[in-house]
Amino acid sequence: MHAAPGFIHEPVMLDEVLEAFDAVPAGTVVDATLGGGGHAGALLERRADLRVLGIDRDDASHEATAPLVERFGGRLAVEHGRFDRIPEFLARHGLTEISGALFDLGVSSPQLDRAERGFTYRSAGPLDMRMDRTQELTADHVVNGYDEQRLASLLRDHADERHARRIARAIVSARPVRDTAHLAEVVVAAIPAPARRTGGHPAKRAFQAIRIEVNGELDALPAALRQAIDATSPGGRIAVLSYHSGEDRIVAGAFADAERASPPDASPFVHPDTVRRRVRRVRAPRRPSQAELERNPRASAAKLRVVEKVGR
Numbered sequence: 001m002h003a004a005p006g007f008i009h010e011p012v013m014l015d016e017v018l019e020a021f022d023a024v025p026a027g028t029v030v031d032a033t034l035g036g037g038g039h040a041g042a043l044l045e046r047r048a049d050l051r052v053l054g055i056d057r058d059d060a061s062h063e064a065t066a067p068l069v070e071r072f073g074g075r076l077a078v079e080h081g082r083f084d085r086i087p088e089f090l091a092r093h094g095l096t097e098i099s100g101a102l103f104d105l106g107v108s109s110p111q112l113d114r115a116e117r118g119f120t121y122r123s124a125g126p127l128d129m130r131m132d133r134t135q136e137l138t139a140d141h142v143v144n145g146y147d148e149q150r151l152a153s154l155l156r157d158h159a160d161e162r163h164a165r166r167i168a169r170a171i172v173s174a175r176p177v178r179d180t181a182h183l184a185e186v187v188v189a190a191i192p193a194p195a196r197r198t199g200g201h202p203a204k205r206a207f208q209a210i211r212i213e214v215n216g217e218l219d220a221l222p223a224a225l226r227q228a229i230d231a232t233s234p235g236g237r238i239a240v241l242s243y244h245s246g247e248d249r250i251v252a253g254a255f256a257d258a259e260r261a262s263p264p265d266a267s268p269f270v271h272p273d274t275v276r277r278r279v280r281r282v283r284a285p286r287r288p289s290q291a292e293l294e295r296n297p298r299a300s301a302a303k304l305r306v307v308e309k310v311g312r
């Protein structure tokens, strides 16, 4: 077990992620979503010539990875903040380039499991859902403050929720929604009975959508991926684990842009041979193995995409 003690989060697709970094040049890998350090610890153990700069916006991750920092001495450094500040974090550590970056998107198991963080529909907790507890916007403001139209849009956009309008209407008429248990109850009651019986817990998508809104999860991702691609040296790799279609679309788009990137001053009629590819795709996207899914159902939606930097 590589993760920090007390922070029980099984790293998703660990073997596949480690394999992705097997051939990267010696240097520093940015773990943009450090969490309990499950991936980072395993990577440091496997490659003695790598260092990891871990970023997480949740201070619980910093407490949890303190023993790992001690164990790996100067090879693991940790920064608190949003992952779209990569250049600033690199500068602080005197780094101009990196050997790659890992993004393991979404929430950690402790965030989900601790009712007081307000992420779960399984027990009563405050309407919080902030990964960064210093931020002002909470789920309470979204649930009890947004108008019906805005709620419906975010339910649709962040989670493809088919019953977005009905759920938004139900939330507005149940106000004030008191806590996560009350929210789950209101959402479930708004979904037509036959639809409640398919696709896991009926409140799962609405909770996901509200969480994404509170944390601005999709806003930070495009810039962060560009920053990681810019900073990675040739031969280095960028690996991303995404957990829903909205995230995966952004990752696929950012990687496709970098695959086709041409000089900023190129004419639209530029010959394909002169197009300056910045990355190449490393095999097709991968999914967790059956064995992993049996062991860890939380990995079920995971999708791993990896690119290698080929040119500046």
Ligand SMILES: C[S@@+](CC[C@H](N)C(=O)[O-])C[C@H]1O[C@@H](n2cnc3c(N)ncnc32)[C@H](O)[C@@H]1O
Binding pocket: 003, 009, 010, 011, 012, 032, 033, 034, 035, 036, 037, 038, 039, 040, 055, 056, 057, 058, 061, 081, 082, 083, 084, 104, 105, 106, 107, 108, 109, 131, 217, 220
């Ligand atoms: C799935 S967990 C990572 C687990 C980690 N790979 C491990 O094995 O322990 C995702 C982590 O990323 C953090 N996170 C999510 N979005 C972030 C962002 N935009 N900036 C910084 N950290 C973020 C969350 O707080 C959470 O701790």
